Amino acid sequence: MLDMKQAIEVDIAYQILRQSGQPMYFRDLINKVIDIKAKPVASLSHAISEIHTQINMDSRFAHLGKGMWGLNEWTPQNTRRSSSDDSSSSSAPTTKRRERLLEEIQQDYVAATTEPGEAE
Incomplete structure (x- = not known):
């Protein structure tokens, strides 16, 4: 069992999500990590942005x-086809999805680093 007070924040976040069994809003998740x-x-x-960055860089987590x-x-993991025709046709949607994901993560980061009451 993981000693939560000695664990690094990203491992605590992983355990929180695993135990809850459902997605969480990043601020709620990070606040639980800080409390634990x-x-x-x-x-x-600053603490929120640090933990958010750790979660973002850890492949165990999925931004939804x-x-x-x-x-x-x-x-579910996507099954990849080995045909070169299929890979070229799916490249554009994958790129758009990545761009959209990056934009959403940036918005989350801006929201996390904006103090309550500050102009957004």
Whole structure:
């Protein structure tokens, strides 16, 4: 069993999602991590952005859009075809999906780094 107070934040986030069994809004997830870690933070917005970055870079997590995060193990894996014709036809949708995902992650980051009450 993972000692939650000694674990790194991204592992705590993973355990929270695994135990809940459902996606969570990133702020709720990160606030739970901060509560479990029980470590004083100088700046809440800085802590949120750090943990959000860790989650974003960890392949165990899946960004589901609109600030929601789940686990990659929950999503069915796409089966890839070996035909070169199929790969060229699916390239454009994949690129658009990646661009949309990046935009959503950037929006999440901006929201996380904006202090409550600041102009957005």
